[in-house]
Amino acid sequence: MEFIEWLDAHVLPERKSSRYNVVNQTVELWEKDENVDMSIFIKGLSDPFVIIDPYKAGQWRLFSGLDGWGKNCDFLILGKRDETLFVFFAEFKSSLPFDEGKIQLRWTRPLLHHLLSVFNVDSCSELQESDLAIKYFLIGEQFYETLDKRTVKTDAEIHSKAVEYEGITINYRVSDKYSLSQLLQAD
Secondary structure: OOHHHHHHHHOOHHHEOOOEEEEOOEEEEEEEOOOOEEEEEEEOOOOOEEEEOHHHHOOOOOOOOOOOOOOOOOEEEEEEEOOEEEEEEEEEEEEEOOHHHHHHHHHOHHHHHHHHHHHHHHHOOOOOHHHOEEEEEEEEEEEOOOOOOOOOOOOOOOEEEEEEEOOEEEEEEEOOEEEHHHHHOOO
8 A cells, every 4th residue: 555545544534634625626725713814725636645634643742842842733735646745744824934833844744754654664665755745835825024025916926935944945835826736846
């Protein structure tokens, strides 16, 4: 069994995200709490894929003194397109940049490592992180720093930039509509 299909079969249903809807190969993801009320659409995301809610997946309380330990991003999206296995870490914020969002993306990485490890043990596989296209996204409704000097977005435009942070490349995005190809081509 391949990784994505294995995840779909073995991740507990209550650990998968319930904050998405699929219509005609377009997935709507949403976040609604006291800090943000937004949704995005990803066109072309088709089976097989799994969307995990890192917060629902739980936290390991093993370490102390690690800044950000236990913080999680909003979505961990794992899927396959053609022969490419991909992983998207996504955090939604009402405005960008947002330092806590970077921390949340970085500290959700152990969840991916855990998923890979359990899959490899169960399947006698040797799948590695380097075999996956891994992307980190901080998605907001508007930018407060100079990205394009405009905070207004149109459906046809995706305002973006990428920054290095603690060993990962975080892709800032301000738009509500994406294609799977656009996300796979991000830095």
